[in-house]
Amino acid sequence: MHAKDIMSTKVITVKCDTTIKEIAQILIEEKISGVPVVDDAENLVGIVTEGDLLHKEASPRIPKYFGILGATIYFGGNEQYKEDFKKLAALKASEIMTTKVITADKDTEISGLANLMVEHNIKRIPIVEKDKVIGIVSRADIIKTFAVK
Structure with a gap:
């Protein structure tokens, strides 16, 4: 089939x-x-x-990161966070x-x-x-x- x-x-x-x-x-x-x-x-x-x-109802997933000497270093999930945030703000x-x-x-x-x-x-x-x-x-x-x- x-x-x-x-x-x-x-x-x-x-x-x-x-x-x-x-x-x-x-x-x-x-x-x-x-x-x-x-x-x-x-x-x-x-x-x-x-x-x-x-x-629309969920919080954006926070990217994975670690801090060293006062700096925040992201090592994964940045694109997912941006996509989640975009969808949260979507109207159409x-x-x-x-x-x-x-x-x-x-x-x-x-x-x-x-x-x-x-x-x-x-x-x-x-x-x-x-x-x-x-x-x-x-x-x-x-x-x-x-x-x-």
């Missing part, structure tokens, strides 16, 4: 200027945990998930979205999708064709295939 056999083709997307409040309402009303973000040409540019939205999709989206095409085998989800610790994979979202596969879509085997 392939992505095209199990993907949801009615994909709810948002635009870059969609507000955080609107995104939260969509996730709740549609009972989904993430939504692809598309530009005006409908090209995939990011994804906003419940995990991204949690940053373009400011909170994850831009490095793991995607697949419609002919990707289910085992390949499952491997991507496990490897990247993600819950959904947009299925794209020429940068356009044509479907989405969630963990639940893959689990459903166990019932028909």
